[in-house]
Structure formats: structure tokens, C-alpha cells
Amino acid sequence: MTAGSMLLDAAAHAGFYGLMGRTSGPQIRGGEAAALLRLSPVPVEAPDDHFDILLAIDWLNVQRFAAELPLTPDSLIITDPDAGEVPAAIAAYGARIVELPMKELAKKIPGGRANMIALGAVAELVGLPVSAFTETLGKALKKKRQDALEASIAAVNAGAEAAKALQATARLGVPQGDLPPRWAITGNSAAGYGAIRGGVRFVAAYPITPATEMLEWMAPALQKVGGALVQAEDELASINMAIGASFGGTPSLTATSGPGLALMIEAIGLAVASETPVVVVDVMRGGPSTGIPTKTEQSDLNIALYGLHGDAPHLVLAPTSVADCLFTTQWAVHLAEAVQCPAIVLSDQSMAQTRAVIDRPADLAFVARRETVSALAAEETYKRYALTGTGVSPMAIPGTPGCQYTADGLEHSETGSPSSQASDHLAQLDKRLHKLTDYQYGDHWAVVEGEGDVAVLTWGSTTGAVREALALAQADGLKARLVAPRLLYPAQPEKMAEALDGVKRILVVEQSHLGQFHKYLRAEYDLPTRDVTLFNRPGPLPMRPGEIRQRLLSWR
Amino acid sequence: MTGGAEGIDTVEDLLGARQIIEESSAEQYEELADSFEMSNNVETAEVFKWLAEWEGEHLMSAANGAPPPGFQWFVYDPGDPEAVHYLMRPYHAWEIALTNEERSLAFFQAVAERTSGDVRDLAWQLAEREQEHVRLIRDRLAATPEPEPGWDDDLDPPNYDM
Amino acid sequence: MDSKTAAPALTAKDFKSDLKPVWCPGCGDFTVLSSITKALAELGLRPEEVAVVSGIGCSSRLPAYLNTYGFHGVHGRALPTAAGLKLSRPELTVLAAGGDGDGYSIGGNHFLHAARRNADFTYVVMDNRVYGMTKGQPSPTTEPDWDSALTPGGTGLSPFRPLVIALASGANFVARAFSGDPNGTAEIIAEAIKHPGFSFIEVMSPCVTFRDEQRQWKTQVRPSPVPATSDRSQAARRLMTDDGFNIGILFKGDRTPYQPPLRARMTAADLEAEFAL
Ligand SMILES: Cc1ncc(C[n+]2csc(CCOP(=O)(O)OP(=O)(O)O)c2C)c(N)n1
Ligand code: SF4
Numbered sequence: 001m002t003a004g005s006m007l008l009d010a011a012a013h014a015g016f017y018g019l020m021g022r023t024s025g026p027q028i029r030g031g032e033a034a035a036l037l038r039l040s041p042v043p044v045e046a047p048d049d050h051f052d053i054l055l056a057i058d059w060l061n062v063q064r065f066a067a068e069l070p071l072t073p074d075s076l077i078i079t080d081p082d083a084g085e086v087p088a089a090i091a092a093y094g095a096r097i098v099e100l101p102m103k104e105l106a107k108k109i110p111g112g113r114a115n116m117i118a119l120g121a122v123a124e125l126v127g128l129p130v131s132a133f134t135e136t137l138g139k140a141l142k143k144k145r146q147d148a149l150e151a152s153i154a155a156v157n158a159g160a161e162a163a164k165a166l167q168a169t170a171r172l173g174v175p176q177g178d179l180p181p182r183w184a185i186t187g188n189s190a191a192g193y194g195a196i197r198g199g200v201r202f203v204a205a206y207p208i209t210p211a212t213e214m215l216e217w218m219a220p221a222l223q224k225v226g227g228a229l230v231q232a233e234d235e236l237a238s239i240n241m242a243i244g245a246s247f248g249g250t251p252s253l254t255a256t257s258g259p260g261l262a263l264m265i266e267a268i269g270l271a272v273a274s275e276t277p278v279v280v281v282d283v284m285r286g287g288p289s290t291g292i293p294t295k296t297e298q299s300d301l302n303i304a305l306y307g308l309h310g311d312a313p314h315l316v317l318a319p320t321s322v323a324d325c326l327f328t329t330q331w332a333v334h335l336a337e338a339v340q341c342p343a344i345v346l347s348d349q350s351m352a353q354t355r356a357v358i359d360r361p362a363d364l365a366f367v368a369r370r371e372t373v374s375a376l377a378a379e380e381t382y383k384r385y386a387l388t389g390t391g392v393s394p395m396a397i398p399g400t401p402g403c404q405y406t407a408d409g410l411e412h413s414e415t416g417s418p419s420s421q422a423s424d425h426l427a428q429l430d431k432r433l434h435k436l437t438d439y440q441y442g443d444h445w446a447v448v449e450g451e452g453d454v455a456v457l458t459w460g461s462t463t464g465a466v467r468e469a470l471a472l473a474q475a476d477g478l479k480a481r482l483v484a485p486r487l488l489y490p491a492q493p494e495k496m497a498e499a500l501d502g503v504k505r506i507l508v509v510e511q512s513h514l515g516q517f518h519k520y521l522r523a524e525y526d527l528p529t530r531d532v533t534l535f536n537r538p539g540p541l542p543m544r545p546g547e548i549r550q551r552l553l554s555w556r
Numbered sequence: 557m558t559g560g561a562e563g564i565d566t567v568e569d570l571l572g573a574r575q576i577i578e579e580s581s582a583e584q585y586e587e588l589a590d591s592f593e594m595s596n597n598v599e600t601a602e603v604f605k606w607l608a609e610w611e612g613e614h615l616m617s618a619a620n621g622a623p624p625p626g627f628q629w630f631v632y633d634p635g636d637p638e639a640v641h642y643l644m645r646p647y648h649a650w651e652i653a654l655t656n657e658e659r660s661l662a663f664f665q666a667v668a669e670r671t672s673g674d675v676r677d678l679a680w681q682l683a684e685r686e687q688e689h690v691r692l693i694r695d696r697l698a699a700t701p702e703p704e705p706g707w708d709d710d711l712d713p714p715n716y717d718m
Numbered sequence: 719m720d721s722k723t724a725a726p727a728l729t730a731k732d733f734k735s736d737l738k739p740v741w742c743p744g745c746g747d748f749t750v751l752s753s754i755t756k757a758l759a760e761l762g763l764r765p766e767e768v769a770v771v772s773g774i775g776c777s778s779r780l781p782a783y784l785n786t787y788g789f790h791g792v793h794g795r796a797l798p799t800a801a802g803l804k805l806s807r808p809e810l811t812v813l814a815a816g817g818d819g820d821g822y823s824i825g826g827n828h829f830l831h832a833a834r835r836n837a838d839f840t841y842v843v844m845d846n847r848v849y850g851m852t853k854g855q856p857s858p859t860t861e862p863d864w865d866s867a868l869t870p871g872g873t874g875l876s877p878f879r880p881l882v883i884a885l886a887s888g889a890n891f892v893a894r895a896f897s898g899d900p901n902g903t904a905e906i907i908a909e910a911i912k913h914p915g916f917s918f919i920e921v922m923s924p925c926v927t928f929r930d931e932q933r934q935w936k937t938q939v940r941p942s943p944v945p946a947t948s949d950r951s952q953a954a955r956r957l958m959t960d961d962g963f964n965i966g967i968l969f970k971g972d973r974t975p976y977q978p979p980l981r982a983r984m985t986a987a988d989l990e991a992e993f994a995l
Contacts, residue, residue, distance in 0.1 A: 012995050183993035193993070196986045202806045204798070221989050226982030230805060233831035237798035240791060244771065244802030247789050248810065252802070270792045357995070363987075398787040398803075398810055401766045404735075406781045406788030417737050417782060418790075583731070587748060590738040597743075628901045635898015635936030637926040640744035 003115040004035025005355065006140055007122060010132040012184055012357040015175025017043045019322065019356040023065045023540075024294060032061040034069065039126065041173050043359060045321045045464025049546035051075060052170035054090070055122055057102060057114050058083045062090060067541060071095045076169045078121065080114070098166050105158050111151030112158070120159025127171040130160050181360040187351035188214035190325035191281055192221065195253050197326070198333025199368030200279065201227030202252040204241035206234050209293045210349040211255045211283040218255075235260040239267040242278045246271075247407055249397035251333055251368040255281040258300050259290065261344075265307050271342035272312040272432065274407040275385065275393070277370065279332050284348040284460075286539045295540030296350035298460050298511040301520060304344045305489055313433045315343035316489040320447050320463035322356040327364065328486055331444060334366035339392055339435050346488070348511075350542060351461040370395060376402045383414040387427055391435025436490045445487040448499045452479030454552065455500055458509040459484050459517055462543045466509050469548035478552055491524035505555065506532045509548055513538040561666035563624040567674050570667060572623035574682060575615075577660050580629040582611035588631070588640065588649075595642045603649035631656050643708050650697040657693050661686040730755040733765055735785045740776075746897035746923030747777050750844050753897075753921075754813070755784065756904035761811075761911060768811045771800040773825060775817035775851045777844035777923065794824030797832040797841065804839045808977055811911060812839035819849045822858040822878050833887035833916055838975040840910045840917040843880065844897070846925035846932070854928035880920045881968060882957050885950065890915030890971040892953065893946075894964065896939045897923040906967060915975040935963075942966035 008020045018039035025031035038048050050070040055078040056062070062069075071077070071093035079086055080102045091097070100121055106112040123130060133156050141149050185193075192214045195203075203222060205215045219229040227250075232238040235256055242252040256264065261282045271278050284300045286292030304316045315335055319328035329345055336343040373394045376382055382403040386393040393414075396403030410418040411425050419425075447463060450470055458466045463484040470480050483499050485492070500506075506529060510517040518534045521527060535551055537543065564570050589604035632639040632652055641648075664686055668679035733755035741747050758768055768786035772778035774793035781788025787810075791799045800814035814832075821829055821843045832841065847864075849855040855868045858878035865872055884892050891913040895903040903921060910917035922939070924932035946967035947953050953969035 182995045183990075184995055185993045189993070193986075193989060196989065201980075202802065204802055223978075224982070224984050224989065225986055226980050228805060228978035228980060230801070230978070232798060233827055236795060237801075237828055237831065240795040240798040241802030241805075243791070244789065244799035244804075245806035246802075247799070248769070248803045248807040250806040252806070266792050267795065274789070274791075360990075360994070396787075398769045398807065399766055401764070404765050404785055404787050406735075406784075406790055408782070408790045409792055410790060418779075587752075588743065591741065591743040591748070594738050594740055595743055626901065630900075633898065633936065634746070634749040634900060635896065635924075635939075637744060637746070637924040637930050637933045641926075642743045644743075 002140065003119045004037055006133065006136050007119055008037060008039070008355060008357065009136040009139075009184065010123065011039045011128055011172070012182065013135055014128055014132040015179055016041055016172060017182075017357045019044060019047075019354050021047065021350060021354045023068050025061060025064060026294070032064065034065065036068070039172055041175050043357075045356075046468055046545060047465075047542050049544045053078065053122060053125060054095070055118050056080070056083060057118060059087050059090070062087055066090055070544075074169060076125070076166070078166070100162055100166070102159070105162060106155060109151055109154045109158060111148060112155040113152070116152045116155035117159035117162070120156035120161075121163035121166075123156070124160035124163035125166065125168045127168070127173070130156055182357055183360050184355060184357050185322065185326075186213065186353060186355045187319070187322040187325040187347055188283065188353065189217040190322055191255070191319070191329040191345070191347055191352070192218040194326035194329030195279065195281075195333055196221055196225060196227070197364065198330040198366060199251040199337070200253045200333055201225070202242065202245035202250045203227070203229040203254060204232045204238045204245070204252075205229065205254050205256065206232050206238050206260060208257045208260050210285055210352050211257050211260075211281065214255045214281065214283065214352065235263040236267065239264040239278070239280065243267060243271050243274075243276050246276050246278050247274075247398070249370070249372070251277065251337055253279040253281065253333070255283065257283050257285050257293070258287045258303075261300060261303060262307075265303070268314065268342045268344070269308045269310060269312050270409040272308065272314050273409045273411070275340040275395070275432070276342070276407065277336040277340050278342045279329070279336050279345060280342060281329065281345045281347060283352045284346060292540060294349065296348045296461065296511070296542070297539030298348060298462065299513065299516060299538065300346060301488070301512065301516040304346055305520060311429055311433075313436050313490065314341050315339070315436065315487070316346065317343060317487055318346040318460045318485070319351065320460065320484050320486060322351050322354055323358040323361055324486070325351060326361050330364055331366050333368050335439070335441075337368040337370045339439055340370065340395060341432075341436060346460060348461050372397055373400060373403055375400070381415065384416040385412060385414050385428060385431070387414060387431055390438060391431045391433075441487055441492065445485060445492045445495055446499065447482060447484040447486065450479065450481040452481060453502055453504040454478070454480040454507070454555065455483055455503040455505070456480055456507045456509055456548070456552070457483050457517075457521060459488065462509050462511055465543045465545045466548055468545035469552065472545060472549045473552045476549075476553055478556060480552060488520070493525055496525050497528070500528050503528050504531060505529060507548075507551060508532060508534045508536070509543055510534075510536045511539055511543060512536055561663055561670060563627065564667045565671065565675065567678055568622050569624045570675055570678055570682075573627055573663075576623045576627055577629045577663070578611055578614050581631050581656060582608050582615055584631040585611060592642070597642060597644070599646045600644055600649050603646045603653075607649070607653050641708055643710065645703040645707055647697065647700045647703050650693060650700055654690065654693045654697055657686060657689045661690055727762065728759050728764065730759045733758045733785050735783055737782050739783050740779060742927045744926040745776065746846065746925070747780065747844050749897045749900040750777075750842065750903065750921050750923055751780055751783055753895075753900045753903035753907055754780075754815075754842065756900070757907035757911065758786070760904065760908050763811055768813070769803055770813045770815055771803065772796045772814065773816045773820040775820045775849070776925075777815065777817040777846075777850070778820055780815045794820055795828065796820065797825060797828040800839050800841075801832060801835065801837045804837050805976075805978060806980075808838070808980070813842060813911070814839060815842045815844070817850065817857070818843060818845040818847060818859045818880075819857040822880060826858070829883065830887045833884050833889040833918065836888060836890055836915045836973050836976050838914050838916070838977065840907065840919070842907065842919050842921060844921050844923035845880065846923050846929060847877075848925050848928045850925050850928060879957070880918075881960070882954075884918040885953055885957065885969060888916075888973065889918045889969075890973045890975070891917035891967070892969040893919045893967040895919055895921045896935065896965050897921055898936045898939070899965065902965065909967060913970055915971065915973050938963045939965050942968070946970045948972060
């Protein structure tokens with residue numbers, strides 16, 4: 001894993017782009033693990049169709065994720081003679097197999113390690129200069145002694161030297177000149193940073209894979225900017241703490257994954273009814289139940305959209321890439337605060353735990369700006385849930401004299417006093433719906449790209465694969481559009497109609513066994529054609545550009 | 557109830573105690589009026605409303621004294637779950653009021669007996685006034701029909717739910 | 719002159735809202751409400767500086783009857799909501815209030831952790847040993863042989879011991895009060911609010927509708943014969959022989975309250991440096 005990160009960093013320093021995902025077994029320590037890298041001279045957002053190089057230091061239990069390591073006969077498998085036979089599931093791809101005695105080479109260097117040998121070998125094969133590692137290694141080993149650094153550099157060199165004898169397959173080529181400022185970031189940190197940029201200063205959460213790293217990134221970051229992260233006793237506490245803090249005027253967030261989201265649902269309904277802004281980031285993993293904690297899936301869409309009891313309209317958003325985790329989370333904070341409503345942000349394990357080299361995202365004007373009251377004219381009674389034109393009622397922050405009120409999850413009148421009257425219920429339901437549906441979301445509601453009478457509809461992390469598939473298909477002469485809603489709720493029927501104007505055929509791509517997104521589209525939108533095909537698959541296998549392209553080309 | 561005559565030694569003490577008796581009575585009658593109104597026991601609510609306003613009028617004439625520390629006054633025993641009942645009749649409300657007035661009469665008399673001079677004079681004065689109150693409430697009670705047996709038969713199960 | 723210092727002193731009445739309680743006439747919660755208003759007035763607080771958070775139940779209706787800020791949340795979650803508010807707005811005076819079902823059953827886990835976390839707010843439980851709001855089911859503090867429609871013949875379970883649990887979990891202030899003594903209760907609440915850290919008050923508050931046998935309480939309660947201790951193990955020893963009717967402050971600890979500092983050392987934009995290549 002460390003070697004994989006170093007390779008990504010070194011490539012980034014040499015001017016390349018790339019991303020690294022990971023897959024691993026369930027063991028706490030010493031489990032089988034693979035770093036999945038894609039390097040490129042141009043920005044990339046999704047794993048490629050296959051890997052060009054599979055380097056194995058050992059093969060223990062690799063069959064558990066062999067399906068996540070697609071190879072072609074043109075790929076190269078590098079194996080250590082010490083590691084034994086290449087397992088059948090891998091050998092079956094028919095790739096060329098070469099041996100490299102990594103463990104033995106490492107032994108010859110005092111303090112040398114096999115993974116550093118491997119790093120040097122891969123660098124040599126893809127055409128990355130060994131010098132690119134010097135800085136990366138220095139950073140990674142800064143807490144260790146100087147001789148550790150020297151040993152590592154020697155090992156990288158030895159690996160590179162040994163690989164010269166092997167026939168290279170894929171070369172990286174030359175990096176672009178004139179690079180814009182770039183970042184290396186994971187989806188989890190991007191979401192965390194987006195939240196802080198949006199104004200979040202209070203987080204309460206309970207650890208859960210794969211959301212934990214987002215929280216671990218946020219905890220020290222919040223301390224630096226004057227906020228706080230509280231580790232709560234469970235998800236029920238997390239969400240209610242966040243709601244309490246937001247009631248106090250502080251933009252607040254919690255992050256979790258499917259099982260935690262299920263526990264939070266009642267309180268998200270409370271945030272809807274009491275009109276308390278709060279952001280819930282759900283980093284989706286394989287479900288239901290504990291499911292596959294370490295692997296990705298897009299199967300929490302239903303619960304996020306429709307899991308609340310009662311008529312409880314709320315915001316649901318989904319970033320479409322690692323970089324977009326920053327934008328979408330920041331925007332979600334802004335929207336939640338603006339319309340005083342909970343926002344569920346659906347990220348997923350593949351984006352969240354992928355570390356990507358990206359162009360520095362733009363600075364955004366979207367920050368939390370809640371409508372509040374500062375003082376009242378004498379004798380005026382404050383109405384927390386006043387029926388206003390926009391449906392958004394200015395909120396009194398505790399400490400504001402003369403505006404004391406009790407926020408309530410019980411249905412209430414405009415002043416907030418409990419009411420079970422039909423007229424109050426209807427008025428408040430209407431208000432809570434219209435403040436969402438009337439809001440002007442602008443162009444950010446979706447990624448809309450391309451032209452032609454074919455459209456591919458997708459959402460979340462599969463967007464990158466679809467975008468790449470469309471570029472490939474275009475090279476084959478097929479023009480198609482990409483529409484990936486970032487704002488899933490409230491639905492934007494007019495904007496969708498415009499985006500799909502003239503479309504005759506639709507392909508829906510998603511990573512859910514039940515086709516949840518497909519069903520959502522049919523429930524919330526009048527699609528312009530009945531010719532809608534679903535291409536879905538549950539996690540953990542990613543949707544790959546090539547297979548999407550194949551589907552499209554088969555339509556011609 | 558709990559308001560004992562023991563700590564009352566000066567005119568100030570006495571005025572303070574009187575203020576607490578009247579304020580607390582007014583407040584508690586009002587609370588009872590509200591709660592009977594909530595329970596849709598309109599007649600009983602009206603009696604308490606009247607009592608609250610009546611006590612309120614005395615309040616306005618009350619001069620400010622310093623309440624002796626720890627002195628408190630209750631119209632009914634808040635520790636007794638049977639002191640009030642949601643179906644209770646106006647008759648019971650007048651009974652509560654009568655007990656309250658008799659207790660304040662007894663209080664002022666007790667103060668008068670254990671003090672002298674100005675304090676004693678004032679205590680007698682207040683006791684006399686209280687005597688009038690007792691008479692008035694007694695008349696009201698006499699004019700109110702006694703509740704029929706079974707007034708607390710409860711055919712409606714409590715209705716809450718959340 | 720500072721307008722705040724010039725503001726007239728407030729009375730208990732100023733802390734009551736115009737909303738009329740839905741409670742049954744005679745419910746113990748009425749006097750707990752009065753005790754809270756009295757305590758807030760005595761402490762010289764202003765209504766806008768106070769927030770009272772609750773869950774669901776008859777007793778949890780309380781915040782709306784106060785003229786302070788209030789949050790009437792979901793069943794069992796008053797404590798985390800109050801903690802989130804206090805930790806993010808340390809200058810506010812925060813109270814959580816609710817019933818025994820709300821606090822000890824559905825919210826039981828939060829009770830342990832609120833005591834352990836020791837954020838600086840006060841928790842008032844109106845314990846009537848029954849679920850009032852849902853019409854008379856047993857709660858964790860109900861006697862084992864109390865008969866109800868849901869548990870014919872009683873639960874057969876030994877009751878939860880709130881003071882023991884609070885003390886063992888690290889609460890920094892532990893007391894028992896009786897709604898039949900509103901002034902005493904007000905004094906304890908005022909002490910609890912003044913005391914730093916998580917203060918817990920178990921208020922015996924009879925339910926006149928479902929537990930009329932609780933009329934016995936007024937004859938059973940007695941002021942605790944000993945003053946509060948600051949020695950947790952001594953407090954624990956006292957609880958071993960406690961019959962549940964000693965009224966007063968049992969324990970006042972000196973744990974430092976939990977409060978993140980909330981001091982900014984840099985701007986959000988400064989954080990970007992760690993991602994830049
Ligand atoms: C999640 C959930 N489960 C159940 C309920 C129903 N419910 C409302 S109040 C209550 C118990 C109230 O008892 P307690 O907290 O002791 O308060 P009391 O009414 O006695 O004051 C229950 C079970 C609910 N509102 N929410
Ligand atoms: S049911 Fe019991 S707890 Fe609820 S309001 Fe009535 S007396 Fe109070």
C-alpha cells in the first residue's frame with residue numbers, strides 16, 4: 001500500500017496524473033492487499049479496463065480479489081520466484097509472466113525491502129525516472145533515520161536496474177508541459193475539506209469504514225480552524241449532536257456509511273421537521289447489513305431518497321468524482337444552510353478511498369449563509385416557522401434576545417407550538433416542500449456533457465467511467481450525451497427535460513443490483529423516450545469504460 | 557403548608573410572607589385554571605380562573621417586603637397525586653380555596669400570637685382580612701351544588717401518544 | 719451603561735411561556751417546571767442565554783412551556799442534542815430534560831456517555847416510573863411486580879438505579895429531588911447548573927394518571943441526613959444503603975468538563991497546502 005502511494009506521488013512529481021484505489025482482505029494486520037494504480041499524462045477519473053502490469057510480491061489469497069485485477073494477454077505479470085506458482089485465476093488471463101527475484105535482491109542491500117525493489121522495477125517499466133522517488137521517499141521516511149532513506153533509494157535503484165532486462169509493455173510517455181497547480185487528494189479528504197470550506201465547524205461521528213478517513217482528516221483540520229470533531233457513542237448520538245450544534249447556529253456535519261445512515265434516519269426526519277440544517281455524508285459500501293465494508297456499491301440511493309418516514313423532503317446530492325467530492329460537499333453545506341434542511345451526500349468507497357492527482361479545484365463562493373433574525377420590533381412575536389414567500393423562515397440563534405422559541409419535531413404552527421390541525425400540517429408540509437423545489441440550483445444540478453440522440457444517465461463514481469467511455473465511443477464515431485445528476489433530490493424535471501431534449505435512446509449505468517437509480521429516474525422524471533436500457537451491476541467490481549463503450553457501439 | 561409562623565419577627569418579614577402567600581396562590585390558581593382548561597373541565601377551570609384573578613387583585617395592593625428565606629406557600633400539596641383530579645367539580649375547587657384561606661388565616665393568627673407591637677398589630681389586621689376571605693369563599697362553597705357520587709368515574713382512557 | 723447589566727432582574731414567571739401545559743391536572747411535572755423557572759431566575763440568567771433540550775414523553779414537553787430557547791427532539795436523544803449544542807456554544811446555559819423511559823431506556827446509552835463525557839450541562843429526569851405518554855407501560859425504574867396491560871403480572875425485572883449508574887459513569891454532580899418540594903428542587907437545580915460538568919438530577923415526579931399509588935412518596939421522602947460528598951467512593955457507599963427516598967445532593971465532583979477549545983489558528987484556505995503538489 002505504501003509502495004503504491006509512493007509510486008503515485010513520484011509520478012505526480014514527475015508531472016503525471018493518476019489515481020490509486022485499493023483492495024484488501026478482512027484481516028486487521030498483514031492481510032492480503034493490492035494497490036490499484038492508474039497513471040496517465042492527462043487527468044483520469046476511473047479505473048481503466050485492465051491493468052498493464054501486475055506485480056506480485058506474494059500471491060497469498062489473491063483469488064479473493066482476482067476479479068478486481070483484470071489483465072489482457074498484452075499485460076505483464078511480474079512475480080517473485082519465491083512466491084510460487086502464479087495462481088490459476090490470474091494465469092487464466094493469459095498475460096506474459098516474468099520472474100524478478102525481489103526478495104533476494106532486497107536481501108543484498110542492508111535494510112533493503114522487496115516493495116522498494118518492486119517500486120524501482122515498475123518505475124523503470126513505465127518510464128518514470130528513479131530521481132522522481134528521492135523527494136517522495138524523503139517525505140515518507142522523514143521520521144526514520146537517514147540510513148533507512150539511503151537503503152530505500154538503493155533498493156529502488158536495484159529494482160530499476162533489474163527491470164531493464166524485462167521487456168516493457170506500457171510506457172507513460174511524456175508529461176504535459178505547463179501544468180496547472182495540482183493536488184493529490186482522496187475523495188474522503190476532499191469531502192472533508194469541502195465541508196470545512198463550506199463553513200462546517202462541528203462534526204460528531206462514530207467510526208465506520210469507509211468513512212473513517214474522512215473523519216480522521218477532519219479532526220485535526222477542524223481544530224486548526226476553530227471547530228471541533230466529537231467522537232460520539234453511536235450514530236444516533238452523532239446525528240443528534242450535529243443537529244444540536246446546528247440549532248445553536250454552527251454549520252454541522254456527520255459522516256457514516258450504510259449501517260450508520262440507517263440508524264440516523266429518524267433524526268434526519270427531525271431535522272426536516274424542525275428545519276435544522278445538517279449535512280450527512282454517507283460513504284456507500286456493499287450492503288445490505290454489514291455487507292462488504294471495504295468495497296464499493298451505489299446501493300444506498302433508495303434509503304437516502306425514500307428512507308425517511310412521513311413526507312419528508314430533503315436534499316440528496318452525490319459527487320461525481322474524487323475532485324467533485326470537494327465541490328459537492330461544499331455545495332451541500334451551502335444548500336442545507338440556505339434552505340434549512342438536512343442534506344445527504346452520497347459518496348462511495350471507490351471515490352472516498354481513491355487517492356487521485358487532480359488539477360487544483362476552483363475556489364468557490366459557496367459558503368454557509370443561513371437566514372437569521374437579529375432582533376425584533378417590540379411587541380412583535382417571533383415566528384420560527386413563519387410562512388414566507390420562499391418557504392425559508394429566518395432562524396433565531398440561541399442568544400438572540402426576544403426570539404426564544406422551541407424547535408419541534410412535532411407538527412407545529414408558525415410560532416412552533418405543537419399543532420395537530422389539518423391546516424397547520426398542510427401549510428408546514430407545503431412550506432417544507434416548496435422551500436426545496438423553488439430554490440434556484442443553477443447549472444450545478446448535474447454534469448451535462450456531449451451531444452447526440454443517445455444519452456447515458458449515471459450518477460456518483462460511475463460518472464468517470466461513463467465519461468471515458470463516451471470519449472472512446474466518439475473516436476468510433478458515436479456521439480452521445482452524459483447526464484449525471486449531482487442533485488438527486490429535489491428532482492429537476494425541467495432541467496432534465498432540457499438536457500435530454502431530442503434524445504431517442506438512453507443507457508442507464510449504475511452499480512446497484514436492484515437498479516435503484518433506474519427506478520428513481522422513472523419515478524421522478526418524464527424521460528423523452530421509452531427506449532431505456534439499464535446496465536447495472538452490484539459492487540465491488542467497478543463499471544469499466546470499455547464495457548460501457550461496448551454497449552453503446554452495439555446499438556449502431 | 558410549609559409556611560410556618562416561626563421565622564416571622566419583623567414587619568418586613570410579615571409583609572414578605574404575605575406577598576409570597578398571595579403571589580404563590582395567584583400563580584398556582586392560574587396554573588390549575590390552565591390545566592383544567594386543557595382537560596376541558598370548563599366549570600372547574602372557571603373557578604380557578606376567578607380565584608387567580610381575585611388573588612391577583614390583592615397582589616396589587618401588597619406592599620413590598622422581604623420574604624423570609626425558605627418561606628414557601630402552596631395552594632395544594634404538590635407532592636400529593638390525589639390533591640387534584642382532572643374530573644373534579646367546582647365544589648372541590650372551592651374546597652381547595654377554602655382550605656387555602658383558612659390556612660392563611662391560621663398563619664396570620666399564629667404570627668400575631670408569637671409577636672408583639674407593630675408586627676402583632678399588622679398580623680391581626682391581616683388575619684381580620686383573611687377572616688373575610690374565608691367567609692366569602694365559604695358562601696361560594698355553600699352556593700355550589702355538592703358533586704354527585706361517582707363524579708370521578710372515568711369512562712375515557714387517558715389519551716396521549718406520541 | 720451596558721444594557722445587559724441595566725436589565726431588570728427577572729422572576730420565575732418571566733421564564734414561563736404562554737403555552738399551556740398538556741399535562742394532567744396534578745401531574746408532578748408542573749412543579750418541576752416551576753422549579754426550573756425559579757432556579758433560572760435565582761441564577762440571574764436571561765431567557766435568551768438558556769436552551770432546554772428534550773426528547774419525547776409527557777415530561778419532554780417541558781421546553782415549550784419555558785420562555786427560553788428550546789429543542790423538542792426525538793425520543794431518547796435529548797442528551798446528545800444538548801451536548802452538541804453546549805460543545806459548539808459553550809457560553810449558553812444548557813439543560814436537558816425528560817422522562818425515565820426517554821433517558822434510561824431508549825436513551826440509556828447516551829446517559830452513560832453523557833456522564834462519562836462530562837460536558838457542562840444539567841440533566842433533569844422527571845422519573846414517574848412509568849411511560850406516561852404511551853399510556854402506562856413499565857419503564858426501567860418500574861417496580862418488578864407492577865401490573866400493566868403490556869406486562870401482566872409485572873416485569874419481574876429489578877429496577878434501573880439512576881444514581882448508581884450516573885455516579886459510576888462519571889457524572890460530576892448527582893442529586894435526587896422530589897417534585898412535591900418545588901423550592902428544594904429549585905435549589906438543587908440551581909446548584910446543578912452552577913456546578914461545572916455533567917450534572918444529573920433524578921426528580922421523583924408522580925404520574926397521577928397511571929401511578930396513583932405514588933401518593934405515598936410524600937410520606938416516604940426525607941431530606942438526606944448527610945451533606946453532599948466530593949468523594950465518589952463515599953457517595954457509592956451511601957448508595958448501597960439508599961432506599962430511594964433520600965432527597966438532596968449526593969455528590970459534587972471536581973472532574974474538568976469536556977470542552978474542545980474552538981480557537982482558530984488558521985483559515986480554511988490555509989488547509990489547502992497539504993494537498994498541493
Ligand atoms: C422511536 C420511538 N419509539 C417509541 C415512541 C413512543 N413513546 C413516546 S413517549 C414514550 C415513553 C415516555 O415515557 P417517559 O420518557 O418515562 O416519559 P413520561 O411520558 O412518563 O413523562 C414512548 C415509548 C416514540 N415516540 N419514538
Ligand atoms: S400521564 Fe402521568 S406523566 Fe403524563 S401528564 Fe399525566 S400525570 Fe403527568
